[in-house]
Amino acid sequence: MKRLDLIKGAAAAALAAIGLGMPAIAQQGPIKIGMSMPLTGGLAAGGKSSLVGIEVWRDDINAKGGLLGRKVELVVYDDKSSASETPAIYAKLLDVDKVDLLFAPYATVPTAPLMPMVKQRGLLLIGNFSFQVNHTVKHDMWFNNAPWGPADTWPRNFVDLGIKHGAKTIAIIAADQEFAQNLAKIAKGIAAEKNITVVYEQNYPPATVEFSSMVRAIKASKADMVFVMSYPPDSVGLLRAVQEIGVGPSVKIFGGGMVGLQFSNIMESMGSLMNGVVNYNSYLPEKSMDFPGAKAFFEKYQKRAVEAKVDPLGYYLAPFGYAMGQMVEQAAHATKSLDHKTLAAYLRANTIQSIVGPMEFAADGERKVSTTLLAQFRGVVDKNIEQFRQPGKQIILLPEAFKTGDVVVPFEKARQ
Amino acid sequence: MSMRRHGFWIGALCVLALAYGLTLAIRNEYAFFAGFIILQFIVLATAWNILGGYAGYVNFGTSAFFGIGVYTAIFLFKALGAPLLVQMAGAAVMGALLGFVTGLLTLRLHGIFFSIATVAMTIILETLVINWKYVGGATGIQVLRPPVTEPFDSYIKMLFVIGVALVIVAVALSRHVQGSWIGRGLRAIRDDETAAECTGVPTLRLKLLACSISGALMCAAGAPSAMYLQFADTTSAFNLNYSVSALAMSLIGGTSHWAGPVLGAIVLGVTQQALTVTISSELNVLVLGVMLILFVVGAPEGLLGLLRKGWARLARGGGS
Numbered sequence: 001m002k003r004l005d006l007i008k009g010a011a012a013a014a015l016a017a018i019g020l021g022m023p024a025i026a027q028q029g030p031i032k033i034g035m036s037m038p039l040t041g042g043l044a045a046g047g048k049s050s051l052v053g054i055e056v057w058r059d060d061i062n063a064k065g066g067l068l069g070r071k072v073e074l075v076v077y078d079d080k081s082s083a084s085e086t087p088a089i090y091a092k093l094l095d096v097d098k099v100d101l102l103f104a105p106y107a108t109v110p111t112a113p114l115m116p117m118v119k120q121r122g123l124l125l126i127g128n129f130s131f132q133v134n135h136t137v138k139h140d141m142w143f144n145n146a147p148w149g150p151a152d153t154w155p156r157n158f159v160d161l162g163i164k165h166g167a168k169t170i171a172i173i174a175a176d177q178e179f180a181q182n183l184a185k186i187a188k189g190i191a192a193e194k195n196i197t198v199v200y201e202q203n204y205p206p207a208t209v210e211f212s213s214m215v216r217a218i219k220a221s222k223a224d225m226v227f228v229m230s231y232p233p234d235s236v237g238l239l240r241a242v243q244e245i246g247v248g249p250s251v252k253i254f255g256g257g258m259v260g261l262q263f264s265n266i267m268e269s270m271g272s273l274m275n276g277v278v279n280y281n282s283y284l285p286e287k288s289m290d291f292p293g294a295k296a297f298f299e300k301y302q303k304r305a306v307e308a309k310v311d312p313l314g315y316y317l318a319p320f321g322y323a324m325g326q327m328v329e330q331a332a333h334a335t336k337s338l339d340h341k342t343l344a345a346y347l348r349a350n351t352i353q354s355i356v357g358p359m360e361f362a363a364d365g366e367r368k369v370s371t372t373l374l375a376q377f378r379g380v381v382d383k384n385i386e387q388f389r390q391p392g393k394q395i396i397l398l399p400e401a402f403k404t405g406d407v408v409v410p411f412e413k414a415r416q
Numbered sequence: 417m418s419m420r421r422h423g424f425w426i427g428a429l430c431v432l433a434l435a436y437g438l439t440l441a442i443r444n445e446y447a448f449f450a451g452f453i454i455l456q457f458i459v460l461a462t463a464w465n466i467l468g469g470y471a472g473y474v475n476f477g478t479s480a481f482f483g484i485g486v487y488t489a490i491f492l493f494k495a496l497g498a499p500l501l502v503q504m505a506g507a508a509v510m511g512a513l514l515g516f517v518t519g520l521l522t523l524r525l526h527g528i529f530f531s532i533a534t535v536a537m538t539i540i541l542e543t544l545v546i547n548w549k550y551v552g553g554a555t556g557i558q559v560l561r562p563p564v565t566e567p568f569d570s571y572i573k574m575l576f577v578i579g580v581a582l583v584i585v586a587v588a589l590s591r592h593v594q595g596s597w598i599g600r601g602l603r604a605i606r607d608d609e610t611a612a613e614c615t616g617v618p619t620l621r622l623k624l625l626a627c628s629i630s631g632a633l634m635c636a637a638g639a640p641s642a643m644y645l646q647f648a649d650t651t652s653a654f655n656l657n658y659s660v661s662a663l664a665m666s667l668i669g670g671t672s673h674w675a676g677p678v679l680g681a682i683v684l685g686v687t688q689q690a691l692t693v694t695i696s697s698e699l700n701v702l703v704l705g706v707m708l709i710l711f712v713v714g715a716p717e718g719l720l721g722l723l724r725k726g727w728a729r730l731a732r733g734g735g736s
């Protein structure tokens with residue numbers, strides 16, 4: 001059966017490839033939304049969780065009678081977490097599958113090659129958690145679902161928080177990878193601007209697992225704050241080293257950009273080791289973030305996540321996947337159109353009400369105001385995933401609009 | 417011989433003309449996106465086979481050469497605004513130099529140790545590029561390609577035709593190496609390097625030559641990828657997938673003849689592209705793995721070996 005499907009698929013691809021593809025399908029068929037998603041490779045865990053979020057939206061909108069009265073269908077291909085796969089996939093989505101709308105894959109790297117393509121073809125692209133991917137291309141029909149906002153807000157918030165508590169020096173550690181390096185550069189700029197002395201700075205290769213020497217060096221530097229930009233395996237390694245060696249009493253706040261501390265499996269396994277860390281996040285189950293529809297979404301998501309074997313909590317990415325759907329839903333209903341230019345004009349001019357809060361977009365397609373959270377882990381116990389579904393385990397410090405408490409300093413005190 | 421040579425070049429011209437004809441006839445650009453990837457793999461597999469197939473030196477560093485090709489193109493484009501053909505020529509020169517250095521490795525390293533050294537080379541070069549901020553370093557770099565030049569109406573179509581031209585160059589070189597004294601020498605090295613050396617085969621010179629040609633072609637294949645993606649990051653450019661695919665394609669096609677890697681790359685490349693848009697999950701990785709195992713076990717001489725056997729059986733059957 002599988003083989004037959006494969007042969008059929010290959011035959012269809014071959015037919016399409018030699019230009020015998022059917023002309024555009026009838027206008028009143030389903031609305032097809034095309035995307036690639038990292039379903040295998042390094043970004044797969046995030047990609048799958050994000051996709052479940054988008055699928056929940058698809059089912060919700062179809063249950064409500066569809067988008068502009070038409071059923072919504074998703075066309076999804078695996079981009080293997082690689083930039084080199086996405087141009088061909090999106091060409092297929094556009095030229096063969098004739099999709100009506102495009103969603104970007106999760107993360108920056110697979111999205112980057114698409115930006116020139118959508119610009120050249122004048123298409124609307126709804127972004128999915130990439131970081132500053134429109135910086136070079138400057139496409140005016142790009143809208144990112146991520147809460148980042150202006151690139152410097154988030155490191156700035158971290159540094160400002162430290163300064164507020166008397167910090168005058170900073171240690172910066174960053175993985176030699178795209179996201180971390182982008183942030184590190186910004187953090188250094190802000191430190192210079194605020195007259196904060198960088199007493200320790202270290203980049204490390206992505207495969208590093210042993211951090212004791214770095215943690216010892218941080219301790220010796222007597223930094224007042226430690227800004228860390230790490231990826232999941234390194235975040236784990238770093239926190240273990242911190243637990244063993246400590247960073248010294250001088251450190252007021254520690255964390256910032258540690259990727260991984262938002263993912264259920266890591267949160268569960270790290271448990272109390274995360275206490276005290278002030279880290280970024282996108283969405284947390286706190287009262288201040290209980291936007292209309294959020295609760296219902298998580299009930300549906302968490303049921304499906306178990307079946308799909310993806311992140312069982314899903315706070316970090318999945319609601320933003322749902323919000324991508326809400327972006328096109330609100331724009332299409334308001335304009336009664338699927339025309340990319342019309343939708344883009346609407347998205348630029350209006351506030352989108354989503355389950356992750358109101359979204360407004362700046363000229364570069366990123367959020368006008370950053371809603372990236374800075375939250376402090378507090379009172380987390382070991383090996384208990386259920387605790388993270390309750391409010392109070394990650395106190396939101398910033399932005400003010402979502403604040404649920406004050407930071408506890410110094411870092412070592414907050415860990416007790 | 418001269419007739420056959422002319423035949424090859426006439427055929428090559430026809431293929432090139434056909435490729436250009438397709439760009440005029442087909443509006444659907446997906447065909448060219450997918451086609452370009454397959455052409456890229458044909459060049460990589462053909463280049464791999466010059467060293468790996470003819471000389472028996474298994475090179476796991478295809479991704480290093482490919483990545484250097486990508487980044488040479490990015491550098492030339494960013495620093496000088498060099499056009500695509502200059503980027504490719506520059507990448508080929510870099511590739512030849514890098515190949516020469518790889519060739520020197522063979523002085524001390526043979527068999528599995530040579531293979532491991534080429535993997536190490538990939539990691540070293542990737543680390544170097546990660547720390548080179550001018551070409552984007554760890555953050556990657558986006559570039560905006562220039563407008564397409566006449567007579568093409570879209571950049572991807574132009575890349576497709578350039579890809580076909582590069583395949584022709586690669587196959588011509590591979591064919592020349594195979595049929596000339598170079599190929600005979602390389603085969604002697606593959607069978608017994610010491611014996612070859614003793615009988616007067618200039619083994620080092622031949623290995624250096626094979627490594628340089630192979631490296632130049634791999635880097636030249638990487639160069640257009642920069643303009644294809646308009647983005648380069650080290651993880652994608654130095655992806656081990658290129659090394660594994662080039663090797664698998666040659667093995668599946670057959671390593672003894674220049675047509676083997678071409679055939680293997682077409683079969684595996686088309687399958688990969690079809691799987692990406694049909695099965696599109698972990699299963700597609702499994703399918704490729706199973707295919708490789710089946711070929712290695714069932715057809716150790718590759719598709720070409722199977723075809724030859726089938727042909728011989730047919731010929732015998734016809735004769736009796």
